[in-house]
Amino acid sequence: MNFKNRDIISIHDFSKDELLSILKTARYMEKNPNTxxxxxxxxxxxxxxxxxxxxxxxxxxxxxxxxxxIGFATSNITSIKKGETLWDTIKMVEAYSDVAVIRHPMxxxxxxxxxxxxxxxINAGDGANQHPTQTLLDLYTIQKVKGKxxxxxxxxxxxxxxxxxxxxxxxxxxxxxxxxYFIAPQALQMPxxxxxxxxxxxxxxYLESNLMKVSKKLDILYATxxxxxxxxxxxxxxxxxxxxxxDTSLLPNIKKDLKIxxxxxxxxxxxxxxxxxxxxxxxxxxxNGIPVRKALLALVLGKIK
Amino acid sequence: xxxxxxxxxxxxGTVVDHIPNNAALKLVDILDxxxxxxxxxxxxxxxSKTMGKKGIIKISGKDLTKEEVDKIALIAPHATVNIIxxxxxxxxxxxxxPQVINKIIKCSxxxxxxxxxxxxxxxxxxxxxxxxxxxxxxxERNMEKEDISLL
Numbered sequence: 001m002n003f004k005n006r007d008i009i010s011i012h013d014f015s016k017d018e019l020l021s022i023l024k025t026a027r028y029m030e031k032n033p034n035t036x037x038x039x040x041x042x043x044x045x046x047x048x049x050x051x052x053x054x055x056x057x058x059x060x061x062x063x064x065x066x067x068x069x070i071g072f073a074t075s076n077i078t079s080i081k082k083g084e085t086l087w088d089t090i091k092m093v094e095a096y097s098d099v100a101v102i103r104h105p106m107x108x109x110x111x112x113x114x115x116x117x118x119x120x121x122i123n124a125g126d127g128a129n130q131h132p133t134q135t136l137l138d139l140y141t142i143q144k145v146k147g148k149x150x151x152x153x154x155x156x157x158x159x160x161x162x163x164x165x166x167x168x169x170x171x172x173x174x175x176x177x178x179x180x181y182f183i184a185p186q187a188l189q190m191p192x193x194x195x196x197x198x199x200x201x202x203x204x205x206y207l208e209s210n211l212m213k214v215s216k217k218l219d220i221l222y223a224t225x226x227x228x229x230x231x232x233x234x235x236x237x238x239x240x241x242x243x244x245x246x247d248t249s250l251l252p253n254i255k256k257d258l259k260i261x262x263x264x265x266x267x268x269x270x271x272x273x274x275x276x277x278x279x280x281x282x283x284x285x286x287x288n289g290i291p292v293r294k295a296l297l298a299l300v301l302g303k304i305k
Numbered sequence: 306x307x308x309x310x311x312x313x314x315x316x317x318g319t320v321v322d323h324i325p326n327n328a329a330l331k332l333v334d335i336l337d338x339x340x341x342x343x344x345x346x347x348x349x350x351x352x353s354k355t356m357g358k359k360g361i362i363k364i365s366g367k368d369l370t371k372e373e374v375d376k377i378a379l380i381a382p383h384a385t386v387n388i389i390x391x392x393x394x395x396x397x398x399x400x401x402x403p404q405v406i407n408k409i410i411k412c413s414x415x416x417x418x419x420x421x422x423x424x425x426x427x428x429x430x431x432x433x434x435x436x437x438x439x440x441x442x443x444x445e446r447n448m449e450k451e452d453i454s455l456l
Contacts, residue, residue: 010445086422108418108443112425127416129445193447 004302007114008122010130011168016175019139025295025304026140026288033291037303038067044097045071046089046113047124048080048104053264054124054133057289058101058297065294070097090116099301102126120300128164134263135168137292141285142173142220145259149173153217155181157244158224158269160190165263166224170194180205181214185240188226211244215253221246223262223269247271254279261285312346318365320387321377326350328380329360331455335376335409341367375403379410379437380455402434410439413452417444427456 001021014022043062047055050073059069075081080089086109093100094117102113103124110123110130125131143149154173156166160182170180170190180198182190182205189207198205208214215221223246231237245268246260262270262282274280298304324332329349338345343366353359369377374386378400388396406429412419419425419441428442437450 012445085424086418087424104418105416106418106421106444107414107416107446108412108441111443112418112422126418127444 002302002305003299004305005120006300007120008132008296008300009110009114010123011132011135011172012130014132014172019136019172019175022136022292022295022299023140023143025299026136026291028304029294029298030291034064036066037298038062038065038301041067041099041301042097043067043069043071043297044093044100045069045073046093046100046102046104047071047073048075048102048109049125050074051103051124053286053289054103054131057286058122058124058293061290061293062297064290065297067297071101086112087116090121093117094119099297122296122300125164128162130168131164132168133289133293133296134165135172136296137285137288138165138169138222138261138263139172140292141261141281141288142259144288145281145284146219146257149176151177151179152219153179153181155183155211155214155218155221156190156224157183157211157221157246159188159226159230159240160184160224161188162227162230163224166190166222167194169222170198174198174201174203178203181208181218182206183208183211183214183244185209185243188240211250212253215250215258216255218255218258221254221258221260223260223266225262225265225267225269242268244269245271246274248273248277250274251277251279312348312361312363314392315344315346315363315365315389316392318343318363318367318389319369320364320389321362321369321381322359322385322387323353323356324360324362324381324384325356326358326360329362331380332360332362332377335380335455336362336364336369336373338364338367341365343367369398371398372403374398374400376406376409378402379406379453402431402437404431405429406431406439409455410448411454411456412441412444412446413448413454414441414444414446417441417446419443 062069090113099120101122101124102110107127107129110126114121160166226240228237259281260279346363349360351359377384386398387394408426410429419427429439432438440447
């Protein structure tokens with residue numbers, strides 16, 4: 001499998017074998033953290049929108065591999081303020097770097113950037129659409145903490161309507177015969193498009209609003225934040241805010257080896273009291289961003305085949 | 306009274322018939338006929354037994370390509386396309402919706418990059434032909450027939 005010069009734009013672009021191959025490379029990267037594999041290579045980190053984890057982990061990954069990073073962390077920069085198109089910005093960056101990572105508030109921006117550049121482009125979030133490196137690190141985490149990806153019972157909790165993270169993860173996990181439990185108030189349930197896709201693929205799923213009704217069945221519980229910015233009406237937001245707050249009262253009602261994940265940042269979905277339990281893997285999940293992003297950088301730059 | 310055709314027959318070229326009445330002018334846009342040197346006749350508000358009112362386009366000296374015919378399908382799915390040679394219908398082409406639609410549709414997602422960046426050519430994958438359902442190549446949003454608007 002050769003990923004040299006490949007763009008990483010959407011999880012839809014990857015077959016099951018390709019996903020597994022990337023995860024395998026990430027395992028290699030975790031075992032061999034400090035190599036000079038990307039010495040002399042330059043990453044352009046183009047963050048048109050704020051990001052903490054994704055941006056820092058890409059920078060850290062590149063520097064740990066001996067490469068260098070240029071870029072910006074806000075669109076409040078001269079040329080874009082002057083009205084330069086995304087296409088032209090990318091054309092300029094193409095000449096200055098070997099690989100680009102882009103986060104942009106508009107959906108489809110990463111795909112357009114990839115078309116503008118002959119160098120590989122990695123999507124670090126395009127509006128509400130895709131965030132494939134998050135999905136890959138989620139898969140990597142599940143594989144690591146459960147020892148497998150196949151036949152798992154996976155609960156997704158919180159804002160399933162607007163959360164791009166859960167949408168991409170559902171698509172990616174669909175390769176591995178999962179059973180899904182979508183736990184959300186009706187107004188924030190998984191969109192019909194995704195449910196239709198699951199039906200087509202003959203994947204079992206259950207819609208539920210009460211976590212306790214299904215909690216004992218779960219191998220993974222993937223919690224998400226109810227995103228205030230998605231609600232036009234603040235009263236509406238208050239209605240759902242804090243609707244699911246995971247704390248130690250959950251413990252009698254779960255499997256001993258349930259793992260709780262969260263893409264972070266959390267607001268009040270997971271109480272700190274759970275952090276020290278063996279169930280909590282969300283900080284490990286964030287840490288897994290490093291080997292996964294290292295793997296992607298090395299693969300698209302052709303340094304690992 | 307002698308019966309006369311509203312627009313005269315053509316010797317060689319293409320006739321697109323049975324166009325929904327309100328779609329004929331739009332079709333002219335889509336087919337990009339600016340470079341055509343032969344006579345182009347466009348008629349709307351013609352009386353039709355089956356359609357009530359209809360439109361028709363006759364283009365002299367140009368055979369439409371399969372791709373151009375496919376575009377017609379999006380706004381005039383029941384149109385008939387006749388290739389004319391020496392005043393005879395040489396070929397009737399069945400209008401079908403293509404697998405990939407370039408240029409002619411606008412993405413319904415206001416936050417899609419195609420609606421915010423200059424000079425981006427839209428591209429859609431056809432997921433289902435009847436009823437029409439497409440996916441935007443850029444923002445990956447699905448659109449159903451009622452959301453689809455032409456550029």
